[in-house]
Amino acid sequence: MSDGAAVLRMESVGVDFGGRRVLDGVDLTVDPGEVVLLAGSSGSGKSTLLLTINGLIPQSIAATVTGTLEVAGHPVATTSTPRLAEHVAVVFQDADSPSVTGTVFEEVCFGAENLCVDATEIERRAENALRAMGLWEQRHADPSRLSGGQRQRLAVAGALAQGTRLLILDEPTANLDPVASDELYALLGGLAVSEPQTAPAIVIVEHDVDLVINIVDRIVVLGSDGRIVDDGPPDLLYAPERLAALRQSGVAVPGPIHAAGLLRELGWQVSQTTEPVELARQVRSDPRPLPVQTGGQPSAEPGEELVGVRGVSVRRGRAMVLTDVNLSVARGSITALIGVNGVGKSTLARTLAGLYRPAAGEIVWAPDVPRGHRAGLVFQNPEHQFVGSTVYNELAHGWRRARLTEEEVAAHVEPLLSLVGLTDMSDQHPFTLSGGQKRRLSVASALGTGTSLLVLDEPTYGQDPHHGARLRRLLLDLHTRGTTIVVVTHDLALVESTATAVALMAGGTVVRSGTALDLLADDEALERAGLRRPAMDRAMSTVPGGSSWWRSVRDGQAES
Structure with a gap:
């Protein structure tokens, strides 16, 4: 933590949307150079808090804001959004937001240019930011061609080049593969260490706490009532006696800390650690076997083919995105499509859903599948498919088009x-929901379409452990009912616990x-x-019986 006046100061801040209290009495101070994880x-x-800090609430999104809120000494209530942009920058979940310039270097300069920064200073900032984010060698590349x-690292570099005092990251790894996620946080951690005097304060919303636990100075926990219920350094917040209360509040506990706590309850002499390799070493030093865990995997019995992908190639513009893809999806299966960003997973999903036409090859459906009821797609970004003015109307849309009565629709x-x-948010507009709530709404919307194949693009992104587990149980429940599902995901834990087949x-x-x-092993x-399995999964695979034990512990934590 650096000396100096607070970059962010909030006193008794409350936010109301049409009489619904979302934040209540929030007191928060962030000092220069601090890295703070906002959990809950x-x-x-959490998303409401971030949008209030940078002034979009209430200046662009209507709401009633009370209390005192200052960023770099500027009162947010009376400072214009463009002026606030000089001091606070937000990097959102969507890494696919369109670029506005022709090169990576120009893209990083764009924000500072709009703030009328001197040209020489802009170039200096841009080079420093690109080097900090590991993108200097790509400075002449077309931003649209980046992975x-x-x-996402380009978006962070653009924020750094603005000279912002406060950098806000809202689920920045939600759409990234595991390797890209590790790289982003390694670079951010290095920034805070290598440039402590000039590095901005950083506030992060990230449900996968294992990714960030070793770079944050503090963890601030928001309760379900919109109040801060805990605030402190990680070693105190995750003290053994506090773990149960944290899990009950929906806050994820880092894998090594959670596993160590359970092992101590079983009599193992293991110390608290955030390092998976160190925990595995301690467990291996104890001659006792871990408890045997069984079950948890869905049936992998192959069924007859529902849809087959036969030598399919797909062109997007001038680029061939898919080339000679072959895949068989069995009835009642859960097939996971995995791979790094940019390999064509979402393109294949959209081709299965009929949104893209193959340039070569064909999609072959079983003869009993009606043309109008083949596949329903849940997009990676929920906002892209919302059509209703309320949550209820969003779910009712398809049934009303089928000319059901309102009583039948409600059923x-x-x-x-x-x-x-x-249920409690049925009257809200879908765009006022949190990222996790939007995702759950989009999944629910697709469930009522009556299609033969449900295609989900990153269904767990933006979800806390509890609601991620709810979606996992939903997939397994649909599987037991015979629903055929294709899932595009970077969540290898979801794949391991739900998929019957992996491509x-x-x-x-x-x-x-x-x-x-077989494939994940x-x-x-x-x-x-x-790709890379999560560090905890890799570490526990070195312990006899560790993989099955950790799998049950990991999924059990999410569902507790």
Whole structure:
């Protein structure tokens, strides 16, 4: 933490949307150079807090804001959004937001140019920012040609070049593969260490706390009532006696800390650590076997083919995005498409859903599948498919088009609202929901379409552990009912616990397919495709019986 006046000061801040209190009595101070993790369950108000800090609420999004809020000494209530942009920058979840210039260097300069910074100073800032984010060698590249991880790092570089005092990251790894996620936080951690006098304060919203636990100075926890319920350094917040309360509040506990706590309850002499390799070393030093864990995997019995992808190639503009893809999706299966950013997973999903026409090859459906009821797609970014003015109307849209009575519509909609935990928000506009709530709404919308194949593009992104587990249970429940599902995901834990089949993609094609347990156990194959299992999974695989034990612990933590 650096000396100096606070970069962010909030006193008794409250935010109301039409009488609904989202934030209540928030007191928060962030000092120069601090790295703060903002934690809390989905819907606790984290996204609202971030948008209030940079003035978009209430200046662009209507709401009633009370209390005192200052950024770099400027009162947010009376400072214009453009003026605030000189001091606070937000990097959102969507790494695919369109670029506005022709090169990476120009893209990083764009924000500072709009702030009328001197040209020489802009060039200096841009070079420093690109070097800090590992993108200097790509400075002449077209931003649209960067990978998802590079685009997210480009967004951070643009914020740094603005000279911002406060950098806000809202689920920046939500759409990134595991390797890209690790790289982003390694660079951010290095920034805070190498440039402590000039590095901005950073506020991060990130549900995967294992990614950030070793770079944050403080963790601030928002409760379900929109109040701060905890605030402190990680070693105090995650003290053994506080873990149960944290999990009950919907806050994820880092894997090594959670596992160590359970092992101590079983009599193991293990110390608190955030390092998976160190925890695994301690467990291996104890001769006792870990408790045997069984079950948890869905049935992988192959069924007859519902849809087949036969030598499909897909062109987007001048680029061939998919090349000679072959894949068979069995009835009642959960097939996961995995691979790094940019290998064509989402393109294949949209081709299955009928949104893209193959340039070569064909999609072959079973003869009993009606043309108008083949596939329903849940997009990676939920906002892209919302059409209703309220959450209820969004779910009712399809049923009303089928000319059902309002009583019949309600009979379909109300169970879906309950299933995804949105009953109390049925009258809200979908765009006022948190990122996690939007995702759950988009999944619920697709469930009522009556299609033969449900295609989900990154269904767990933006979800806290509890609601991520709810979606996982939903997938397994649909599987037991015979629903056929294709999932595009970077969440290898979701793949391991739900998928009956996995297709590994690289270079625009499927390079390997098989069962989840077989493919995810092949670290060499994953590495060749640019993927990596979570550090805790890799570490526990070195312990006899560690993989099955940790899998049950990991999924159990999410569902507790």
